[in-house]
Amino acid sequence: MVVERTLRILIGKPGLDGHDRGAKVVARALRDAGMEVIYTGLRQTPEMIVEAALQEDVDAIGLSILSGAHLPLMERVTALLKEEDMGDMPIFLGGIIPDEDVPQLKALGVTAVFGPGSSIDEIVTFVQESAARG
Amino acid sequence: MDDLIEGVLNGRSRAIARLITLVENDEQAAETAVRQLHAHTGKAHVVGVTGPPGCGKSTLVNELAKAFRRQDRRVGIIAVDPSSPFTGGAILGDRVRMADLAGDRGIFIRSLASRGNLGGLSQATTAVIKILDAAGFDIILVETVGAGQSEVEIAATAHTTLVVEAPGMGDDIQSFKAGILEIADILVVNKADRPSAARTVQSLELMLHLGDGGSTRHHGRLLHNQAERDAETENGRWQVPVKSTVALEGQGVAELAAAVVAHRQFMEQNSEWQTREQERSRREIEMILQARLWQRLRASVSELEREQVITAVARRELDPYTAVNDLLRQITNGERS
Numbered sequence: 204m205v206v207e208r209t210l211r212i213l214i215g216k217p218g219l220d221g222h223d224r225g226a227k228v229v230a231r232a233l234r235d236a237g238m239e240v241i242y243t244g245l246r247q248t249p250e251m252i253v254e255a256a257l258q259e260d261v262d263a264i265g266l267s268i269l270s271g272a273h274l275p276l277m278e279r280v281t282a283l284l285k286e287e288d289m290g291d292m293p294i295f296l297g298g299i300i301p302d303e304d305v306p307q308l309k310a311l312g313v314t315a316v317f318g319p320g321s322s323i324d325e326i327v328t329f330v331q332e333s334a335a336r337g
Numbered sequence: 338m339d340d341l342i343e344g345v346l347n348g349r350s351r352a353i354a355r356l357i358t359l360v361e362n363d364e365q366a367a368e369t370a371v372r373q374l375h376a377h378t379g380k381a382h383v384v385g386v387t388g389p390p391g392c393g394k395s396t397l398v399n400e401l402a403k404a405f406r407r408q409d410r411r412v413g414i415i416a417v418d419p420s421s422p423f424t425g426g427a428i429l430g431d432r433v434r435m436a437d438l439a440g441d442r443g444i445f446i447r448s449l450a451s452r453g454n455l456g457g458l459s460q461a462t463t464a465v466i467k468i469l470d471a472a473g474f475d476i477i478l479v480e481t482v483g484a485g486q487s488e489v490e491i492a493a494t495a496h497t498t499l500v501v502e503a504p505g506m507g508d509d510i511q512s513f514k515a516g517i518l519e520i521a522d523i524l525v526v527n528k529a530d531r532p533s534a535a536r537t538v539q540s541l542e543l544m545l546h547l548g549d550g551g552s553t554r555h556h557g558r559l560l561h562n563q564a565e566r567d568a569e570t571e572n573g574r575w576q577v578p579v580k581s582t583v584a585l586e587g588q589g590v591a592e593l594a595a596a597v598v599a600h601r602q603f604m605e606q607n608s609e610w611q612t613r614e615q616e617r618s619r620r621e622i623e624m625i626l627q628a629r630l631w632q633r634l635r636a637s638v639s640e641l642e643r644e645q646v647i648t649a650v651a652r653r654e655l656d657p658y659t660a661v662n663d664l665l666r667q668i669t670n671g672e673r674s
Contacts, residue, residue, distance in 0.1 A: 235424055239429060241432060260355055260358045
């Protein structure tokens with residue numbers, strides 16, 4: 204039996220920068236696309252993000268990072284996800300992330316990176332497609 | 338499914354989370370889960386927290402959870418936020434205020450969207466409570482959507498209902514109105530560091546005492562001190578306390594947690610616990626019955642036929658009662674054939 208399922212997406216900001224406008228814009232867009240967005244807010248540690256993803260049983264994780272600490276943060280997040288048997292979780296990033304870091308992030312398990320200038324529709328479509336696969 | 342049930346009974350987070358998702362999305366899964374878990378439930382103290390948007394429910398739940406953890410009780414939290422009536426989407430933001438609780442394996446937080454339910458909870462809330470109860474959580478805090486005056490569903494779902502108010506939200510008359518204030522087992526005035534807090538407490542207390550018939554029973558004297566109230570409670574009547582808190586600073590929270598525990602003790606000593614269990618079960622059966630009737634209707638009368646009936650009512654060719662009687666007859670006929 205095919206059961207229609209509302210997608211649940213975690214949106215949060217790991218690390219110490221306080222610029223949450225981007226995360227809020229994306230959260231709002233996903234909401235308007237009919238998804239349930241678990242918004243965890245600022246200053247999340249990787250442990251908090253993974254714990255929330257586990258308890259909320261989300262279909263994808265979207266993180267906004269403008270602090271420059273994306274590599275160490277994502278190393279930790281992806282390692283913890285694997286520990287909790289959620290290694291195949293789609294993860295998308297936004298914020299300020301230099302192009303040259305993208306291959307390394309993808310190698311860690313990040314599915315997509317949406318920098319400044321990304322269109323909201325593009326992000327929504329990405330989330331719908333990648334999250335629904337799971 | 339059996340693996341998930343076993344995982345839940347062993348208190349494993351992943352299994353709890355997965356089963357909640359299943360129960361939220363799939364009526365059949367909900368039935369299977371509840372059938373297997375029901376016998377393992379009935380131990381948890383279900384505490385509802387309701388009140389208007391922005392009065393501090395999430396912050397208070399965060400603080401209460403910490404207080405109960407200090408008593409070494411395992412705490413489950415269900416936080417409900419509204420779904421969009423247009424897109425079905427939702428922003429579930431209660432975790433923002435619960436960051437303190439991260440990393441504690443004795444706490445499990447789940448955010449739920451109301452998904453079209455208007456009573457302040459979501460349809461699946463009762464089943465989710467069962468899952469957390471079966472998983473061994475001692476206290477389950479259920480935070481409703483921001484509630485106005487009449488979202489009273491929580492009272493039939495929880496053993497103890499906290500109604501949270503903030504100062505400065507209207508005059509004395511608000512506190513005399515029927516509805517949400519009547520369902521409180523404990524009234525909480527949060528943000529009690531605000532200037533008008535004392536007046537809010539006063540008008541709530543006055544409302545409670547007038548309801549008591551206090552003036553005759555107590556020789557025109559209002560019961561002002563806690564000792565007098567406790568004495569009343571010992572006589573078998575729960576006296577709804579008004580507790581002041583400043584949740585952001587944790588002020589008054591230990592006293593509030595103590596009042597919650599006192600309410601449970603009171604219920605156990607006065608067979609009130611059984612009464613509430615009776616009411617909770619009654620409500621649960623009614624909800625399932627309602628959902629099942631809808632299901633049967635959809636199964637035995639096609640959407641086209643249902644629309645035709647609706648059109649007939651809209652055109653005044655049929656009255657709504659006759660329409661419903663016809664539909665009900667079709668369900669029962671469908672059963673026989």
